[in-house]
Amino acid sequence: MSKFWKPGSERPRATLVDDEEGGVLFFSTPSSEYGRSTLERQKQRLPVYKYRDAILYLVENNPTTIIVGETGSGKTTQIPQYLKEAGWAEGDRVIACTQPRRLSVQSVAARVAEEMGVKLGDEVGYTIRFEDQTNPGTTKIKFLTDGVLLREMMDDPLLTNYSVIMVDEAHERSISTDMLLGLLKKIQRRRPELRLIISSATIEAKSMSNFFQIRKKNRRQEVKDDPGSLKPPAILSVEGKGFPVEIYYLEEPASDYLQSAVSTVLSINDEEPAGDILVFLTGQDDIEAAVQLLADGARDIRGHSSGLLVLPLYSGLPRADQDLVFAPTPKGKRKVIISTNIAETSLTLEGVVYVVDCGFSKQRFYNPISDIESLVVAPISKASARQRTGRAGRVRPGKCFRLYTEEYFVKELPSEGIPEMQRSNLVSCVIQLKALGIDNILGFDWLASPPPEAMVRALEVLYSLGILDEDAKLTSPTGFQVAEIPLEPMIAKMILSADAFGCSEEIITVAAVLSVQSIWVNIRGTQKELDEVKLWFAAAEGDHVSFLNVYKGFLNSGKSSQWCYKNFINYHAMKKVVDVREQLSRLIKRLGIVLKSCERDTQTLRKAVLAGFFAHASCLEEYSQNGMYKTIRSSQEVYIHPSSVLFRVNPKWVIYHSLVSTDKHYMRNVIAIDPSWLTEAAPHFYQLRMPNPALF
Numbered sequence: 001m002s003k004f005w006k007p008g009s010e011r012p013r014a015t016l017v018d019d020e021e022g023g024v025l026f027f028s029t030p031s032s033e034y035g036r037s038t039l040e041r042q043k044q045r046l047p048v049y050k051y052r053d054a055i056l057y058l059v060e061n062n063p064t065t066i067i068v069g070e071t072g073s074g075k076t077t078q079i080p081q082y083l084k085e086a087g088w089a090e091g092d093r094v095i096a097c098t099q100p101r102r103l104s105v106q107s108v109a110a111r112v113a114e115e116m117g118v119k120l121g122d123e124v125g126y127t128i129r130f131e132d133q134t135n136p137g138t139t140k141i142k143f144l145t146d147g148v149l150l151r152e153m154m155d156d157p158l159l160t161n162y163s164v165i166m167v168d169e170a171h172e173r174s175i176s177t178d179m180l181l182g183l184l185k186k187i188q189r190r191r192p193e194l195r196l197i198i199s200s201a202t203i204e205a206k207s208m209s210n211f212f213q214i215r216k217k218n219r220r221q222e223v224k225d226d227p228g229s230l231k232p233p234a235i236l237s238v239e240g241k242g243f244p245v246e247i248y249y250l251e252e253p254a255s256d257y258l259q260s261a262v263s264t265v266l267s268i269n270d271e272e273p274a275g276d277i278l279v280f281l282t283g284q285d286d287i288e289a290a291v292q293l294l295a296d297g298a299r300d301i302r303g304h305s306s307g308l309l310v311l312p313l314y315s316g317l318p319r320a321d322q323d324l325v326f327a328p329t330p331k332g333k334r335k336v337i338i339s340t341n342i343a344e345t346s347l348t349l350e351g352v353v354y355v356v357d358c359g360f361s362k363q364r365f366y367n368p369i370s371d372i373e374s375l376v377v378a379p380i381s382k383a384s385a386r387q388r389t390g391r392a393g394r395v396r397p398g399k400c401f402r403l404y405t406e407e408y409f410v411k412e413l414p415s416e417g418i419p420e421m422q423r424s425n426l427v428s429c430v431i432q433l434k435a436l437g438i439d440n441i442l443g444f445d446w447l448a449s450p451p452p453e454a455m456v457r458a459l460e461v462l463y464s465l466g467i468l469d470e471d472a473k474l475t476s477p478t479g480f481q482v483a484e485i486p487l488e489p490m491i492a493k494m495i496l497s498a499d500a501f502g503c504s505e506e507i508i509t510v511a512a513v514l515s516v517q518s519i520w521v522n523i524r525g526t527q528k529e530l531d532e533v534k535l536w537f538a539a540a541e542g543d544h545v546s547f548l549n550v551y552k553g554f555l556n557s558g559k560s561s562q563w564c565y566k567n568f569i570n571y572h573a574m575k576k577v578v579d580v581r582e583q584l585s586r587l588i589k590r591l592g593i594v595l596k597s598c599e600r601d602t603q604t605l606r607k608a609v610l611a612g613f614f615a616h617a618s619c620l621e622e623y624s625q626n627g628m629y630k631t632i633r634s635s636q637e638v639y640i641h642p643s644s645v646l647f648r649v650n651p652k653w654v655i656y657h658s659l660v661s662t663d664k665h666y667m668r669n670v671i672a673i674d675p676s677w678l679t680e681a682a683p684h685f686y687q688l689r690m691p692n693p694a695l696f
């Protein structure tokens with residue numbers, strides 16, 4: 001085993017939050033007694049239980065309450081129940097609790113339904129994009145992603161359904177959380193009876209509190225405590241923790257975190273008592289590699305398996321495979337869950353005793369100058385490390401093995417991550433705010449302002465798509481219609497344009513496929529077979545047309561899982577495609593678009609794709625030996641991704657859906673086009689950049 005050591009004092013502790021203006025409530029709790037097993041008893045021994053009355057009192061008397069409490073102290077699962085018991089869901093009122101991630105929405109809702117002894121989807125429900133498990137007549141506690149709550153604002157700008165909105169895991173600072181906080185602050189001014197709870201284990205309560213006290217009058221003037229300004233939030237620090245978690249650090253830095261994670265898992269298996277292991281790595285590639293290495297390494301010299309049940313967990317994994325991590329561990333086995341940071345917050349994986357934290361995650365970084373969004377493996381923050389540790393110690397004591405030194409943790413890791421708002425493409429964010437009537441986006445009440453360059457870039461894209469007019473207002477009807485479609489604005493524009501091209505039947509299939517992560521099953525060691533299978537479906541025009549072939553094959557097979565298995569196609573992803581397509585077809589009918597087929601006229605189809613994605617055009621470099629393209633917009637070097645059916649085909653002109661950066665910038669989901677279509681579709685955009693495409 002790599003050499004670990006356990007510092008004498010280090011254990012994550014909730015900090016006492018002090019705030020002169022907001023009024024501190026500080027309670028200390030004696031250590032709890034554990035051992036009784038009914039759900040009711042489990043609930044009562046959670047640290048938050050002792051604060052039940054205090055929480056209800058604060059919520060009753062303050063528009064906003066900030067609650068900071070250790071991971072596992074019961075914030076997410078208990079507070080909504082307390083509120084319901086206290087009458088906040090009486091009549092037709094609903095209590096909302098937002099999460100940044102879909103997986104936690106689903107799992108926390110299931111847990112709360114179980115604790116309340118009700119069927120999920122009735123009194124307790126959840127909504128994530130394209131999946132609604134609520135009943136408008138009976139749902140009283142609703143878990144939802146912060147993105148879904150933002151969408152709900154489009155139909156009900158004051159969120160009048162909700163009596164209390166709990167924004168959980170606010171420290172994650174997703175774009176949607178940041179937008180939500182600014183908007184909720186605005187709503188509170190119009191709906192003083194609305195109650196907000198902001199909660200997290202690792203939030204900087206002081207700056208959050210300041211945000212809720214300051215009323216932004218205009219861009220230059222901030223007003224504190226002016227008449228009618230907001231009452232300062234109450235801050236509650238929930239003291240006490242679940243079960244102890246011992247933290248171990250490496251004595252020496254690891255040169256390869258993947259190898260180090262694998263050997264740590266094997267050593268835990270050899271040396272530590274029973275208990276499942278949760279390993280944090282950075283992404284699907286790492287995770288699949290670790291799964292393979294563990295499968296190879298977890299055999300003894302006679303080739304017998306060591307009893308490890310190794311399960312991957314990442315957002316692109318089919319739902320059924322994700323569910324496996326929640327299933328009870330079979331007798332005599334030890335589950336090893338290898339996950340991205342989707343398991344970092346709010347999740348309770350019952351059998352987990354050991355956490356292995358590699359200290360990195362994949363983070364998005366957007367460069368508004370080159371317009372390239374890269375997924376970069378970067379060090380996590382201290383807050384993330386604490387969240388990861390907090391996945392142990394929830395139902396029994398645990399251990400956390402950090403694959404870095406204590407000195408590195410203390411000196412190198414930043415206390416908090418950079419808010420997503422400050423490192424992302426803002427196109428979707430701008431359109432959503434515009435749709436909610438926020439015209440002056442730079443002057444919006446941001447928790448942390450987004451970079452002006454990214455904002456300008458987003459405005460430019462939306463203007464070129466005809467979604468914003470010269471006054472940066474949503475155009476009618478296009479802008480408003482695009483805002484209604486819960487997909488990237490470019491996909492939404494593609495769908496709307498398909499109406500004029502008479503190919504909406506095909507385009508919504510393409511849009512549905514693009515909205516799932518991958519329809520292919522990419523298992524290590526089967527790349528050759530997958531490539532061969534792809535050839536059967538491949539269309540010379542590119543990936544989007546190939547998707548239609550796969551979709552047709554799936555329907556012709558009677559939506560057979562066997563057919564998918566044979567063809568390396570992800571059955572669950574295809575079921576999702578069918579479901580999303582159905583929802584899109586209902587949505588566009590509502591927008592007045594009649595479903596029409598172009599009978600696979602691939603030129604028409606590609607022109608409709610281009611109507612949304614004309615800004616993503618690239619041209620193959622004339623003398624390039626290695627398939628190098630340059631983007632038209634910013635002359636960036638890019639290459640066709642190996643997963644594309646056009647990989648190595650290298651047509652002269654292409655349109656791509658998105659760029660991913662690893663060793664190079666790769667274009668994913670690519671179609672071949674004729675350059676004259678660019679000036680035809682977007683003369684305003686291409687006149688200056690490309691005076692005469694016929695010359696190319």
Ligand SMILES: Nc1ncnc2c1ncn2[C@@H]1O[C@H](COP(=O)(O)OP(=O)(O)OP(=O)(O)O)[C@@H](O)[C@H]1O
Nearest residue numbers: 071072073074075076077078111201346348394395
């Ligand atoms: N699915 C589950 N199975 C078993 N116990 C659970 C489950 N979900 C929650 N619990 C128990 O309830 C406790 C509180 O969980 P909860 O998610 O409410 O805590 P939290 O304070 O919101 O933590 P975090 O900040 O990590 O999200 C857990 O520590 C665990 O003991």
